[in-house]
Amino acid sequence: SVQHSSSYSLITHIEQLPGDDRLTLALLLCRIHLKGVPSEPSLDQEFQFFLRGKEGVTTADRAAPIEGLTQEQVDAVLRLSTRMPTFKGLMKKIDEMPEFGAWLQQGTPEQAVPRLWQEEKPLTAVQTSMYQLLVIQAFRPDRVIAAGHLFVSTVLGENFTQSAERELDLADIVETEISAGVPVLLCSVPGFDASSRVDDLAAEKSKQIASIAIGSAEGFNQADSVINVAVRSGRWVLLKNVHLAPHWLVQLEKKLHSLQPHANFRLFLTMEINPKLPVNLLRAGRIFVVEPPPGIRANLLRTFSTVPASRMMKAPSERARLYFLLAWFHAIVQERLRYVPLGWAKYYEFNESDLRVACDTLDTWIEATAMGRTNLPPEKVPWDALVTLLSQSIYGGKIDNDFDQRLLLSFLSKLFTPRSFETDFALVANLDGSSRHITMPDGTRRDHFLHWIENLADRQTPSWLGLPNNAEKVLLTTRGTDLVSKLLKMQQLEDEDELAYSSEDSTRLDTPADGAVDGRPAWMRTLHNSATAWLDLLPKNLQTLRRTVENIKDPLYRYFEREVNSGARLLRDVIHDLEDVVAICQGEKKQTNYHRSMLSDLVKGILPGSWRRYTVPRGCTVIQWVTDFSQRVKQLQTVSQLVSQGGAKEIKTMAVWLGGLLNPEAYVTATRQCIAQANSWSLEELILDVTITDSNEANVDECSFGVIGLKLQGAQCRNNQLLLTSTIMMDLPVTLLRWTRASPGTEVARQGKLSLPVYLNSTRTELLFTVDLNIAPGQDHHSFYERGVAVLTSTALN
Numbered sequence: 001s002v003q004h005s006s007s008y009s010l011i012t013h014i015e016q017l018p019g020d021d022r023l024t025l026a027l028l029l030c031r032i033h034l035k036g037v038p039s040e041p042s043l044d045q046e047f048q049f050f051l052r053g054k055e056g057v058t059t060a061d062r063a064a065p066i067e068g069l070t071q072e073q074v075d076a077v078l079r080l081s082t083r084m085p086t087f088k089g090l091m092k093k094i095d096e097m098p099e100f101g102a103w104l105q106q107g108t109p110e111q112a113v114p115r116l117w118q119e120e121k122p123l124t125a126v127q128t129s130m131y132q133l134l135v136i137q138a139f140r141p142d143r144v145i146a147a148g149h150l151f152v153s154t155v156l157g158e159n160f161t162q163s164a165e166r167e168l169d170l171a172d173i174v175e176t177e178i179s180a181g182v183p184v185l186l187c188s189v190p191g192f193d194a195s196s197r198v199d200d201l202a203a204e205k206s207k208q209i210a211s212i213a214i215g216s217a218e219g220f221n222q223a224d225s226v227i228n229v230a231v232r233s234g235r236w237v238l239l240k241n242v243h244l245a246p247h248w249l250v251q252l253e254k255k256l257h258s259l260q261p262h263a264n265f266r267l268f269l270t271m272e273i274n275p276k277l278p279v280n281l282l283r284a285g286r287i288f289v290v291e292p293p294p295g296i297r298a299n300l301l302r303t304f305s306t307v308p309a310s311r312m313m314k315a316p317s318e319r320a321r322l323y324f325l326l327a328w329f330h331a332i333v334q335e336r337l338r339y340v341p342l343g344w345a346k347y348y349e350f351n352e353s354d355l356r357v358a359c360d361t362l363d364t365w366i367e368a369t370a371m372g373r374t375n376l377p378p379e380k381v382p383w384d385a386l387v388t389l390l391s392q393s394i395y396g397g398k399i400d401n402d403f404d405q406r407l408l409l410s411f412l413s414k415l416f417t418p419r420s421f422e423t424d425f426a427l428v429a430n431l432d433g434s435s436r437h438i439t440m441p442d443g444t445r446r447d448h449f450l451h452w453i454e455n456l457a458d459r460q461t462p463s464w465l466g467l468p469n470n471a472e473k474v475l476l477t478t479r480g481t482d483l484v485s486k487l488l489k490m491q492q493l494e495d496e497d498e499l500a501y502s503s504e505d506s507t508r509l510d511t512p513a514d515g516a517v518d519g520r521p522a523w524m525r526t527l528h529n530s531a532t533a534w535l536d537l538l539p540k541n542l543q544t545l546r547r548t549v550e551n552i553k554d555p556l557y558r559y560f561e562r563e564v565n566s567g568a569r570l571l572r573d574v575i576h577d578l579e580d581v582v583a584i585c586q587g588e589k590k591q592t593n594y595h596r597s598m599l600s601d602l603v604k605g606i607l608p609g610s611w612r613r614y615t616v617p618r619g620c621t622v623i624q625w626v627t628d629f630s631q632r633v634k635q636l637q638t639v640s641q642l643v644s645q646g647g648a649k650e651i652k653t654m655a656v657w658l659g660g661l662l663n664p665e666a667y668v669t670a671t672r673q674c675i676a677q678a679n680s681w682s683l684e685e686l687i688l689d690v691t692i693t694d695s696n697e698a699n700v701d702e703c704s705f706g707v708i709g710l711k712l713q714g715a716q717c718r719n720n721q722l723l724l725t726s727t728i729m730m731d732l733p734v735t736l737l738r739w740t741r742a743s744p745g746t747e748v749a750r751q752g753k754l755s756l757p758v759y760l761n762s763t764r765t766e767l768l769f770t771v772d773l774n775i776a777p778g779q780d781h782h783s784f785y786e787r788g789v790a791v792l793t794s795t796a797l798n
């Protein structure tokens with residue numbers, strides 16, 4: 001069909017999108033394609049469930065546990081079986097399927113999804129693939145991306161996805177598909193320089209090329225003059241890092257319109273993906289997104305191709321081995337960025353400039369120490385100076401998280417040591433949990449190291465980076481959640497029903513929903529249903545606390561009074577806004593500019609700015625937020641009831657869901673003030689002692705405060721001791737926060753403990769406080785650092 005041909009044409013130019021966004025576009029194309037094919041169902045109900053399936057579900061609705069399933073999977077079963085008629089017998093089908101448990105543990109479950117749905121009549125391949133996607137979303141959210149690709153292949157054909165993943169033939173595109181007046185834009189992720197691709201291409205085609213780095217006034221003048229000459233002569237021009245000068249790019253774009261270039265002229269622009277780039281230039285040019293190949297092997301090869309062989313092989317002979325250590329360290333540091341926030345708490349721009357400065361530093365110190373000698377004993381290498389400069393200035397200068405700094409220093413201390421010259425020195429110890437080590441390659445020549453690197457496999461497991469192997473599962477689950485969030489944002493306010501083929505064709509396999517004949521646009525019907533569900537979910541009111549002369553003296557009461565007042569105001573405003581939305585959708589109220597903005601946000605799943613009054617993850621959807629906010633209000637209702645029944649003293653014994661507070665840091669401060677006031681101690685004298693109990697019922701004494709809902713990521717806790725584990729996350733029982741007065745023996749007792757960060761949520765952007773915990777005998781502190789072990793107060797919003 002014409003529609004299929006146009007979408008195929010679009011996908012062949014999909015190099016304009018980063019890898020993570022290609023599936024988003026492909027799924028949108030699938031929806032458009034299905035609307036135009038009478039022999040296929042539109043699957044609108046299934047798509048809406050895929051996007052909004054978690055809407056209006058709280059922990060109060062939870063079903064009884066099912067053996068072999070996590071609570072999240074049980075909740076997904078409940079949602080799927082109650083909202084999708086095709087899956088109403090889901091529970092029974094799982095019970096009758098003995099092989100279901102084995103399927104859940106498969107590496108690629110999307111390849112053999114069991115039929116857990118009912119078939120009243122034979123399904124098309126597209127319908128089957130859609131139901132498989134919903135099953136995967138429910139039971140294996142880490143495989144949603146893979147199942148999404150299979151769905152796209154079923155709808156649009158195998159060739160469609162293969163063409164999107166093919167390796168670009170830049171030489172052919174530049175010569176045959178691009179005219180002289182069209183700039184070639186090579187966009188890359190921060191920290192990766194794509195200019196080498198252009199240099200290699202120019203060398204391959206024997207083209208003269210002029211390269212200019214943009215960023216200074218001289219660079220602009222030089223670029224203008226070089227372009228003027230090259231336009232007439234037919235040479236190539238490469239302008240590097242043009243994202244540093246977005247205003248100048250506007251002038252460049254205007255200039256390109258007025259040129260009459262030589263047929264062989266080509267203009268290449270390298271840049272980082274940046275929102276400030278002028279839109280007209282992006283439209284005028286041909287965009288390529290250049291991403292560095294993943295894996296330690298590719299990273300090491302990139303480093304070895306960057307550093308000249310002559311430089312690496314200079315005397316003393318130990319220099320090449322030190323260069324290999326630096327290259328390995330650089331690879332580890334960069335590859336862990338793929339696993340943010342587990343690899344690092346945030347994305348740092350570790351790039352080739354850091355490597356270049358590190359190489360210069362290495363040369364300077366080696367030459368100063370060797371003083372012309374051909375050999376340098378390992379113990380004479382200035383290890384401390386190198387570790388300090390790399391950890392404090394070169395790489396560490398970009399780090400603003402104390403725990404990431406500790407991790408960086410841990411890697412440097414392990415690698416940059418005299419032991420690295422021993423033949424059995426382990427670069428990675430206990431690989432994949434076994435006793436196998438990745439040892440330092442033998443030899444002192446660059447050729448030896450290069451040969452060792454080339455023999456590595458293309459992809460390595462996360463354990464090569466010090467991470468648990470299930471880090472890949474965490475990463476893929478996050479990408480699946482991001483996919484749904486992006487698809488929601490692409491929901492437009494324009495009426496989808498305006499597409500003539502969407503519902504008027506009577507030959508479709510499915511019939512339009514009853515609501516399709518009520519005259520309202522599709523987005524309005526969907527939003528009306530959502531707003532009604534959200535109103536049902538939210539408590540109707542929140543009783544504020546009654547202040548008395550006695551109550552106000554209690555720091556904990558003062559904290560909860562502010563918390564309840566803030567919650568009550570936000571609840572009132574949210575309910576008022578949602579009631580307005582319902583009235584607008586029913587045609588009973590006219591829209592204002594405020595309402596238009598809010599409707600635009602809500603229909604795309606974006607949290608309105610007026611509701612964002614406490615810290616939530618940046619990518620949090622409004623569906624997640626409403627469900628979570630209803631739980632927060634219920635906790636505050638409990639606080640209100642306790643105070644009205646027994647006074648402020650009742651709050652002290654209540655186990656608090658820390659991640660469900662609007663301002664959790666202030667709660668911890670209030671508990672500290674409470675103990676200081678009760679004992680007439682100074683706040684500075686108090687230190688936090690944390691005990692993780694083994695039960696959900698813990699006795700809280702006068703100096704302790706109970707906290708629930710904490711999650712331990714990357715480790716487990718038994719008998720108040722930490723152990724490394726293969727499980728991604730562990731729910732902690734009641735955790736006791738106890739403030740004790742510092743004494744001379746306190747510091748000694750804390751020396752053997754492991755300091756862990758407590759983050760607000762799994763994005764790890766908000767550090768609340770730190771806790772010191774014991775580690776089990778035989779466990780290594782460095783392993784906990786590398787695993788990214790941390791405590792999270794909530795995972796409900798990501």
